[in-house]
Amino acid sequence: xxxxxxxxxxxxxxxxxxxxxxxxxERAVAEVTDxxxxxxxxxxxARFRARNPTANPVVLRTLxxxxxGFSLASAPALPASLAGGASIDFIVRLTPAGPGxxxxxxxxxxxxxxLRARAVAGLVVWLEDNRxxxxxxxxxxxxxxxxxxxxxxxxxxxxxxPHRESLALDQLSVEGGAFRLADGAPSSQRFESxxxxxxxxxxxxxxxxxxxxxxxVNGRSFFLTGVAMAPPxxxxxxxxxxxxxxxxxxxxxxxxxxxPARTAGEGELRLAFEPAAPGWPDDPAIAFLAPAGRVARFSxxxxxSEAGFGGREEIVMQTGTTAGRLTLTxxxxxxxxxxxxxxxxxxxxxxxxxxxxxxxxxxxxxxxFDNTRSVSRVVFTFYGADGRVLEPGPIAVDLASxxxxxxESSALGGMFALRAVFPVTGDAGAAAGVxxxxxxxxxxxxxxxxxF
Amino acid sequence: MVRLxxxxxxxxxxxxxxxxxxxxxxxxxxxxGGLRPLWGIAGNFVAxxxxxxxxxxxxxxxxxxxxxxxxxxxxxxERGVVSGRWQAPPGPALFAHDAAGRPALVYFPEEGLLCRxxxxxxxxxxxxxxxxxxxxxxGQDKALRAVxxxxxxxxxxxxxxDPASDVPVQTLPWDGPVLALEGGRxxxxxxxxxxxxxxxxxxxxxxxxxxxxxxxxxxDGWVEVELxxxxxxxxxxxxxxxxxxxxxxxxxx
Numbered sequence: 001x002x003x004x005x006x007x008x009x010x011x012x013x014x015x016x017x018x019x020x021x022x023x024x025x026e027r028a029v030a031e032v033t034d035x036x037x038x039x040x041x042x043x044x045x046a047r048f049r050a051r052n053p054t055a056n057p058v059v060l061r062t063l064x065x066x067x068x069g070f071s072l073a074s075a076p077a078l079p080a081s082l083a084g085g086a087s088i089d090f091i092v093r094l095t096p097a098g099p100g101x102x103x104x105x106x107x108x109x110x111x112x113x114x115l116r117a118r119a120v121a122g123l124v125v126w127l128e129d130n131r132x133x134x135x136x137x138x139x140x141x142x143x144x145x146x147x148x149x150x151x152x153x154x155x156x157x158x159x160x161x162p163h164r165e166s167l168a169l170d171q172l173s174v175e176g177g178a179f180r181l182a183d184g185a186p187s188s189q190r191f192e193s194x195x196x197x198x199x200x201x202x203x204x205x206x207x208x209x210x211x212x213x214x215x216x217v218n219g220r221s222f223f224l225t226g227v228a229m230a231p232p233x234x235x236x237x238x239x240x241x242x243x244x245x246x247x248x249x250x251x252x253x254x255x256x257x258x259x260p261a262r263t264a265g266e267g268e269l270r271l272a273f274e275p276a277a278p279g280w281p282d283d284p285a286i287a288f289l290a291p292a293g294r295v296a297r298f299s300x301x302x303x304x305s306e307a308g309f310g311g312r313e314e315i316v317m318q319t320g321t322t323a324g325r326l327t328l329t330x331x332x333x334x335x336x337x338x339x340x341x342x343x344x345x346x347x348x349x350x351x352x353x354x355x356x357x358x359x360x361x362x363x364x365x366x367x368x369f370d371n372t373r374s375v376s377r378v379v380f381t382f383y384g385a386d387g388r389v390l391e392p393g394p395i396a397v398d399l400a401s402x403x404x405x406x407x408e409s410s411a412l413g414g415m416f417a418l419r420a421v422f423p424v425t426g427d428a429g430a431a432a433g434v435x436x437x438x439x440x441x442x443x444x445x446x447x448x449x450x451x452f
Numbered sequence: 453m454v455r456l457x458x459x460x461x462x463x464x465x466x467x468x469x470x471x472x473x474x475x476x477x478x479x480x481x482x483x484x485g486g487l488r489p490l491w492g493i494a495g496n497f498v499a500x501x502x503x504x505x506x507x508x509x510x511x512x513x514x515x516x517x518x519x520x521x522x523x524x525x526x527x528x529x530e531r532g533v534v535s536g537r538w539q540a541p542p543g544p545a546l547f548a549h550d551a552a553g554r555p556a557l558v559y560f561p562e563e564g565l566l567c568r569x570x571x572x573x574x575x576x577x578x579x580x581x582x583x584x585x586x587x588x589x590x591g592q593d594k595a596l597r598a599v600x601x602x603x604x605x606x607x608x609x610x611x612x613x614d615p616a617s618d619v620p621v622q623t624l625p626w627d628g629p630v631l632a633l634e635g636g637r638x639x640x641x642x643x644x645x646x647x648x649x650x651x652x653x654x655x656x657x658x659x660x661x662x663x664x665x666x667x668x669x670x671x672d673g674w675v676e677v678e679l680x681x682x683x684x685x686x687x688x689x690x691x692x693x694x695x696x697x698x699x700x701x702x703x704x705x
Contacts, residue, residue: 216538250699285496290684290702316684316699318496351475351493352673352691367475367493375472399470406472412491412498417475422468 015058016082018108021047021089024238032114033106035094036344039122040163042138044094045073046115050108051087053069058082060109067104069094070115084272094119099163122189123167125217126158128198133158136222142215144226145205149263152204154182159199159217161191176213178205179224231262233300233333236307238269240328240339247321247343247371247414248351250289252314255307255330261300267307267332269296269315276323276345280373283413286320300332307332319343321414322370345372347445348438355434357452362422364434366447369414373407374441377399380420383449385432394437476530478512478671479503481697482703487519490670494689494696499703503532511547511555511669513634518555518569520545525558525574536575541565548589548632553672556589557612559597566612577612588632590651596621598630598638605630605640622653631667631675633690639675641667646677648690658695676700 018029026049038044052058060080065072073093082088094102096119103116126133127142136142147153161167168190174181185199205211205228213224235258245251255269271294273286288296296315298307309315318343319326326341350368357363364380378399381389399418406416437446478640480490480499487507489500504510515530520540527536543562550556558567558574566579567574585605586598593613599606605624611617628641636651641664648656666678670687677686677697685700 237611248493248496285492285498287701289699292702293702306580310683312684318701321493321496369493369496378470395468397468397470399472402470402472410474412474413496415475415491415493415496419471420468 002329015052015054015106016060017051017053018113019049019051021049028109029113032116035092035115035117037118037120038094038096040099040119041122041124041135042096042220044096044117044119044435046092047085047089047093048092048106050082050117052082052084054061055084058441060088061089062107062109064107065092065104066107067102067115069096069102069119071095081173120160121163121165121167123169123217123218124160124162124186125222125364126160128156128158138220138222141223141225142201144224146227146229146238147203147205148229148231149205150209152202154200154202154222154451155199156200157215158196159186160196161193161404164193166190166192171216171218172199173216174201174213174224175216176211176224176445177209178203178226178228179213180204181214181258230265232263233263233265233267233335234258235335236267236330236332236337238328238330238339240341245319245341247319247323247346248349248369249319251317251319253288253317253328254314255298255300256301256330257305257307260303260305262302264300264302265333265442266297266299267330268293270296270329270331271317272322272327272329274325274327275320276343276372280322280324281411283320283322283324284411285318285413285415286322286326288319289316289318298330316439322373322410322413323371343371345442346370347443348375348440349434350438350445350447353447353450355438355450355452357428357431359428361424362428362434363419364422364433364436364450365417366436367417368438370403370416370438370440371414373403373414373442374400375403375416376436377437377439377444378418378420380422381435381437382431383433383435386431387432390431476515476671477674478669479510479517480676480700480703481507481510481668482705486703486705487517487528488703489515489622490674490700495698496699497687497701499701501532503528504534506564509544509546511549513549513553513673514556514672516553518547518558520558524680525569527555534587540574546584546587546632547669548595549634550589551591551635553634557587557595559584559587568612578615585630586632586638587636590636595644596632596636596638598632600627603627607638624649628664629667629678631669633675634672639666639667639690641677646688646695648693648695656693660697 019026035046071093074091076088094117099119099121105112125136144153180202182200182202186197193262203226208228208230211226237256239254239256241252298309300307323343323345328339330337349368353366355364379394379396381394433449433451435449477490485507486502487504487510491498501518519526519527525538525540529535534590541563542593546559548557550615555569558569564579566577583600584597588596607622609619609621626642631639638649640647644660646658662682663680665680668676670676675688677688687698687700689696
């Protein structure tokens, strides 16, 4: 059987054909099969394929490799039945103990073939750390672990010639954007017996994510891997100007960082409002102005000490005209910082006044806000040109129901406009000014004198 | 005299009328030509729903708006209802209000045509060939126009009905934006300052944080100021000689 198979250059082993897989090609196995050469530090693996060329099933009962340094790296569980035309792969590995010629007998069912391979002397590549050295074989992975962007991580590599003859270093290079050969790495040189040289490979990522590279020593490749992490973003602090505003104010808001940012990032500033009384509606004026709304995105640049809002250093917000609690929440990375403003109940605040005198009446108009929505009593006091109060003296009006009706229908917080018209039949020109006092649940507030 | 008034107030106080309502600053234009009411007080603004679209020019006083569309002029009342609508020349318009706050004069720069706005419509009065930047009503059939000329602004008083009535009153060495305010006052932008010209011809200046590139009426005593390289819209309140700056809310179309 063996001779017949050799004559046809295709060995048939107990009705199995055996071939060697080399990349995309499949080569028939001879009685003596040369597996080639490898560096004495590297394993050599050969993939074989056993095929049943007949139309009938064949059982694979025996599969073994016998020889110093040889082993089966991958093999099917036995017995294995192969249907007609089917095939099965297995891998033979040579792990050389040192330079030399190695051979082994590969047995497939009842027949055998001789495998031969050579291990050549080469520079040994060691990965060294505080715990010692690990010898690297081609294809091994050197893991740099996790590193922050901008941070440099180094691994120490040692080249050694443990053999009797001198060896040349013809090629030493690193590929992959985040990986570098550190200064001081050996260049082309000869290594005498027992000589060694150490150098560093560094991982200095510039952007987050998994990174790969390659260390090449005399054609042997070692894979470099590392994961780049964005540096943690600094803690944000919410800075208000003015620092403790009340209702009816515009406030400049900045985000100051606890330390200069080591990386760029984005965050969010959110505004929430809780009215002082449960039944009060939301106040639409409580918002950031540009972009309008209650959520604003901010960004930080690497090296910056403050955040930017669309290119500006600050964002303006309004505190509205409703008493309550306003909470600003800044989120940046893992940090969540809050600033709370207590918008205390205030006496009525008058923003603008206008008086109009006609031949038959006096009109008093004012605008302002009551952040308690509780205006009740309004008193008008008219003055003559001599500064004396005109009779009948202060005119008090209970406007509680008028304001209650207005606030129940208003969606503008505590803002209001009040227009009062006093018909007169005499000479309205005698009235030189008026003062208005408005009372809410907090206190009474009085305007300065408004001249006609 | 005083006794008469006192008696009147004493007698009629019970008949006085009171009304609480929403405070209206005026109107604001959104980036897409939508006109919206601007509610609020100083430092606390809320823009309302659209009153009109396709607006080229507008002016608001006392809650009412006069609005120029491409081929129409509208009057919008306090409730947001269109109370008047007339055909008008194309392009922008300048407005002048009378002492009672009613729109009195309308100027159409593309036609060079000045019209009187009456209840029944637009009454053509006269035309100007110069580059009119602003008009103001001074009362008693007298008006003022600001004309760009020779790199400056010339102020000319005139009678709206009389083409032979022009009287130059002042030449200003500035050619920035200009806006007519109530009471015959003018507001001008010159580099990074605002200049307020009172009716008596005197000036006061107010520093601005950046180059003034545009002025627009918001409402009584309120002006929107456009500043170079400042996306934040700025509102300026002018009360007497006092000027105060506030940020305006972004109006999203």
